[in-house]
Amino acid sequence: MQKYVLTGRGKLIIAMLIVFFIVLPTLLLVIWAVTRDTLPDKSHPGSNDIPQSADGSTIFKSTLGTASGSILSSLNGDGSGPVYLDPSIAGPVHFDLDAGILTFLFTPDMQSSLDENSLSVIGAFLTSPQNNADSKIAVEIPQLPDEDTALLTKAIIDAFIILEVPLSDITFIVYQTEPDTQTFEIKMFYQ
Numbered sequence: 001m002q003k004y005v006l007t008g009r010g011k012l013i014i015a016m017l018i019v020f021f022i023v024l025p026t027l028l029l030v031i032w033a034v035t036r037d038t039l040p041d042k043s044h045p046g047s048n049d050i051p052q053s054a055d056g057s058t059i060f061k062s063t064l065g066t067a068s069g070s071i072l073s074s075l076n077g078d079g080s081g082p083v084y085l086d087p088s089i090a091g092p093v094h095f096d097l098d099a100g101i102l103t104f105l106f107t108p109d110m111q112s113s114l115d116e117n118s119l120s121v122i123g124a125f126l127t128s129p130q131n132n133a134d135s136k137i138a139v140e141i142p143q144l145p146d147e148d149t150a151l152l153t154k155a156i157i158d159a160f161i162i163l164e165v166p167l168s169d170i171t172f173i174v175y176q177t178e179p180d181t182q183t184f185e186i187k188m189f190y191q
Contacts, residue, residue, distance in 0.1 A: 091117045093185065100130025100190040106155070107183045108148040113155045122159055122188070130190040137170050140187040142177040156186070 006014075090111055094103040102125045104118045114122070125131075137160075141152055153172065160170060171191065177184060 090115045090183075092121045095121050095125065097124065097128050098130075100125070100128035100135075102188045103185055105183050106152060106186050108144065108151050109182060111155065112151060114159045119159050119162065123163055125188060126163060126165065128190065135169075135190040137165070138173055138189050138191045139170060140173045140175055142181075142184040143174050144177070144184075152184075152186075 090105050090107055092102070092104045094101070096102075102121060104114075104121065106114070106118075131137075139156055141149070141156070143149075144152065157167065157170070160167065
């Protein structure tokens with residue numbers, strides 16, 4: 001029978017493996033959990049953050065050429081700066097918190113993700129009284145070519161992931177569009 005002796009080098013290697021595989025991941029997980037709880041939550045603004053009309057719904061009006069358009073995450077083709085979207089082709093159009101209905105615009109040729117205004121209003125949409133444990137979120141999207149459909153559904157799913165909504169709570173409904181339409185209305189409501 002052979003007897004093995006652990007040398008100083010072997011002890012050092014075992015200690016390094018323990019640190020690398022157990023202590024380091026545990027430390028990273030603890031740091032992530034602590035910083036996650038201390039970050040301000042901007043994804044669910046209160047209903048008071050969005051002006052509403054007397055009937056409780058909000059109509060968002062847009063004007064052409066305003067500098068307050070949504071900033072895309074991509075840069076201009078030459079990398080010189082952010083691209084501004086005209087509010088008439090992206091962003092919220094109608095929001096009724098009490099009824100749990102949200103409509104916003106999306107232009108696949110100009111967008112690869114939802115603009116900040118739409119994302120913020122979706123956060124408020126999640127605070128609707130219609131959102132309960134049994135409700136599902138229905139998302140009406142236009143019938144588009146496969147590439148544009150993939151882009152649009154990814155943008156919507158990414159928004160819900162950011163807002164920590166389980167994907168099992170989302171249902172997509174496809175509607176027919178008019179020919180030659182470039183900007184589409186996306187409607188969300190609770191079922």
